Amino acid sequence: MSAPLLQELERGFAGLPIAQLDAGGLGASRRAQLAAALADGLPGARAERWRHTSLRALERRAFSPLPTATQADADAVASIPGPRLVFVNGTFSPSLSLLDGIPDGVEMTTLAQALAHGDARDVDFLARRFDAADETFARLNAAFALDGLLLRVADGVHCPTPIALVMLGATSSGDAAIHLRHLIELGEGARLTVCEYQLAASAQTHLVNSLAHVHLRRDARLDHVRVQNEAATATLVTRTDAVLGSAADYRRIDLELGAALSRHELNVALQGNGARVHAAGVLFADGRRHVDTRLNIEHIARDTACELNWRGLGADRGRVVFHGGIRIRAGADGTAAQLSNKNLLLSPHAEIDTQPVLEIHADEVQASHGATVGQLDDAALFYLRSRGVPEIEARTLLTLAFCRVVLDGVEDGALREQLDALLSARLPQVSA
Amino acid sequence: MLKIENLHVRIAGKEILKGLSLDVKPGEVHAIMGPNGAGKSTLGNVLAGREGYEITAGTVDFGDQDLLQLEPEERAAVGLFLAFQYPVEIPGVNNTYFLKAALNAQRRYRGEPELDSMQFLKLVREKLRVLHISDDLLHRAVNAGFSGGEKKRNEIFQMALLEPRLAILDETDSGLDIDALKMVAEGVNHMRSAQRAFVVITHYQRLLDYIVPDYVHVLAEGRIVESGDKTLAHKLERQGYAWLDERRVPERSPA
Numbered sequence: 001m002s003a004p005l006l007q008e009l010e011r012g013f014a015g016l017p018i019a020q021l022d023a024g025g026l027g028a029s030r031r032a033q034l035a036a037a038l039a040d041g042l043p044g045a046r047a048e049r050w051r052h053t054s055l056r057a058l059e060r061r062a063f064s065p066l067p068t069a070t071q072a073d074a075d076a077v078a079s080i081p082g083p084r085l086v087f088v089n090g091t092f093s094p095s096l097s098l099l100d101g102i103p104d105g106v107e108m109t110t111l112a113q114a115l116a117h118g119d120a121r122d123v124d125f126l127a128r129r130f131d132a133a134d135e136t137f138a139r140l141n142a143a144f145a146l147d148g149l150l151l152r153v154a155d156g157v158h159c160p161t162p163i164a165l166v167m168l169g170a171t172s173s174g175d176a177a178i179h180l181r182h183l184i185e186l187g188e189g190a191r192l193t194v195c196e197y198q199l200a201a202s203a204q205t206h207l208v209n210s211l212a213h214v215h216l217r218r219d220a221r222l223d224h225v226r227v228q229n230e231a232a233t234a235t236l237v238t239r240t241d242a243v244l245g246s247a248a249d250y251r252r253i254d255l256e257l258g259a260a261l262s263r264h265e266l267n268v269a270l271q272g273n274g275a276r277v278h279a280a281g282v283l284f285a286d287g288r289r290h291v292d293t294r295l296n297i298e299h300i301a302r303d304t305a306c307e308l309n310w311r312g313l314g315a316d317r318g319r320v321v322f323h324g325g326i327r328i329r330a331g332a333d334g335t336a337a338q339l340s341n342k343n344l345l346l347s348p349h350a351e352i353d354t355q356p357v358l359e360i361h362a363d364e365v366q367a368s369h370g371a372t373v374g375q376l377d378d379a380a381l382f383y384l385r386s387r388g389v390p391e392i393e394a395r396t397l398l399t400l401a402f403c404r405v406v407l408d409g410v411e412d413g414a415l416r417e418q419l420d421a422l423l424s425a426r427l428p429q430v431s432a
Numbered sequence: 433m434l435k436i437e438n439l440h441v442r443i444a445g446k447e448i449l450k451g452l453s454l455d456v457k458p459g460e461v462h463a464i465m466g467p468n469g470a471g472k473s474t475l476g477n478v479l480a481g482r483e484g485y486e487i488t489a490g491t492v493d494f495g496d497q498d499l500l501q502l503e504p505e506e507r508a509a510v511g512l513f514l515a516f517q518y519p520v521e522i523p524g525v526n527n528t529y530f531l532k533a534a535l536n537a538q539r540r541y542r543g544e545p546e547l548d549s550m551q552f553l554k555l556v557r558e559k560l561r562v563l564h565i566s567d568d569l570l571h572r573a574v575n576a577g578f579s580g581g582e583k584k585r586n587e588i589f590q591m592a593l594l595e596p597r598l599a600i601l602d603e604t605d606s607g608l609d610i611d612a613l614k615m616v617a618e619g620v621n622h623m624r625s626a627q628r629a630f631v632v633i634t635h636y637q638r639l640l641d642y643i644v645p646d647y648v649h650v651l652a653e654g655r656i657v658e659s660g661d662k663t664l665a666h667k668l669e670r671q672g673y674a675w676l677d678e679r680r681v682p683e684r685s686p687a
């Protein structure tokens with residue numbers, strides 16, 4: 001007997017237009033992935049990769065996978081400069097999107113468009129199978145996703161303006177299961193900045209299951225900023241799979257600031273020699289929110305590097321879960337891997353679980369990892385207060401400073417200021 | 433202005449200050465000298481309100497207020513400033529932002545209007561010019577990655593900006609080369625006025641060549657054992673602190 005969540009999805013699948021499901025010759029693959037998800041069920045307490053994130057409350061809820069007609073106010077995206085591609089509850093919104101100013105050599109379209117008109121090459125990534133029993137959400141995404149962002153940058157093209165992908169949640173009749181699938185592909189030597197926003201236009205209670213593929217060819221560089229500031233009632237399951245070719249450079253910042261439950265799995269395969277990933281983020285859980293981020297960095301080729309710098313904040317009864325997995329495969333000599341995860345426990349009722357895991361199968365590597373959970377530095381607090389800054393303000397200032405180091409890697413000054421302002425606005429007034 | 437009477441302070445059960453008294457009037461500069469472990473830094477920290485010190489007896493009046501009843505930020509707002517022996521590095525907090533927050537919080541407390549960004553920057557420029565400090569420290573995080581000299585310079589700059597009524601300099605000279613030392617002294621001398629007082633805590637007489645005190649006190653074993661004018665500092669320089677042993681009031685032997 002499968003969970004209500006899966007039953008409702010199965011029922012909904014039958015109601016989706018067959019022409020769309022079969023587009024690109026994907027019908028059989030979609031049905032197979034759904035069958036696999038239903039057969040294995042949702043990952044339970046014994047699934048190692050879900051050990052700290054229980055789905056027991058979620059699996060009893062029902063979400064409809066059928067598209068819902070929703071309107072969202074333009075205010076929610078007004079501050080995000082174009083070009084931007086906006087999805088409201090998983091459906092592309094032409095009125096909120098700004099498609100002008102996309103330079104030559106950058107191809108931006110939606111998955112729905114590609115499925116309707118495109119050749120098979122455009123959508124072949126959708127046929128990927130997910131074999132592990134606990135990849136239920138990826139399988140559901142493979143079965144259901146009919147829309148998303150397709151972004152391709154041609155060899156040698158440097159895109160000067162950031163491109164924004166906005167996923168906007170809004171209340172609609174009933175709880176919806178929203179599936180989006182994205183692809184970002186950079187050709188040899190290409191450069192691009194992508195700003196991915198997961199925002200709320202209203203206090204929605206949907207389940208958003210999104211899966212993004214990032215492919216960077218030789219010498220490509222992608223700066224990828226993801227701001228997750230969803231409604232505190234929303235459920236998000238996000239997965240990013242990145243594959244990096246030789247000397248490719250992937251720089252990523254994740255600000256996890258909202259949602260009742262947010263799970264993000266970031267998988268990076270350093271496949272080409274000299275590929276490097278720099279991933280930093282802030283995980284903030286207040287109220288009764290649960291924020292789970294799981295990194296899985298695979299060093300496959302020689303002279304690859306990762307630098308991972310993550311900060312967690314647990315306030316109220318919030319819970320932060322961080323897993324920093326680095327695996328250095330045999331033959332990946334010359335690898336440099338560095339992971340730091342520092343956490344602040346701002347309330348005695350908050351909980352932080354951090355697990356750095358370093359697995360080394362190569363000989364010549366430089367690797368370090370560290371995780372700490374602590375409180376604000378008393379000496380710094382006293383220093384600020386001794387200059388006249390009231391205690392609550394001093395605590396807030398130090399909390400923000402603790403997170404701000406994550407933004408150091410953002411080279412674009414305007415973007416860094418925007419993210420800083422967002423952090424300032426979102427982080428709590430921290431009481432003693 | 434500052435009146436300390438019979439102050440007894442313990443840290444983790446161990447008595448550090450054992451009946452210290454000191455009377456500082458507006459316009460005066462008092463130097464407090466003494467050997468390591470005499471309780472010099474404890475005095476500065478207790479006055480500024482640092483946690484972890486247990487005050488078992490005595491009073492501290494600042495103007496007409498009981499200083500010991502005030503929170504650290506309130507002490508700052510009523511005009512007390514401690515220049516730290518070891519200024520704290522705070523990565524991620526911009527120096528200018530911090531100082532504006534501090535100054536405006538003090539002004540709010542005193543019922544004065546806050547300064548807007550333009551007014552604040554004007555004040556900052558003025559202080560920097562007077563102190564001959566370059567403005568690059570404004571753009572950096574508070575003390576983060578500063579050299580020892582830069583940290584002390586930043587303390588003096590903060591003092592100049594916050595314009596306290598009483599400034600306590602806790603071994604501000606420690607670890608400074610002669611140029612940095614002169615800069616610190618210039619900052620203090622520039623701020624000396626009939627309304628403002630200084631308590632200069634130091635291990636060495638050297639700083640007092642540049643900041644000439646009105647009074648010199650010797651702190652040993654938690655009490656002031658000798659007070660005099662600036663010549664006392666020279667005597668200490670020549671003779672060291674060993675001669676103090678005979679001045680110490682013997683501890684009562686345990687029963």
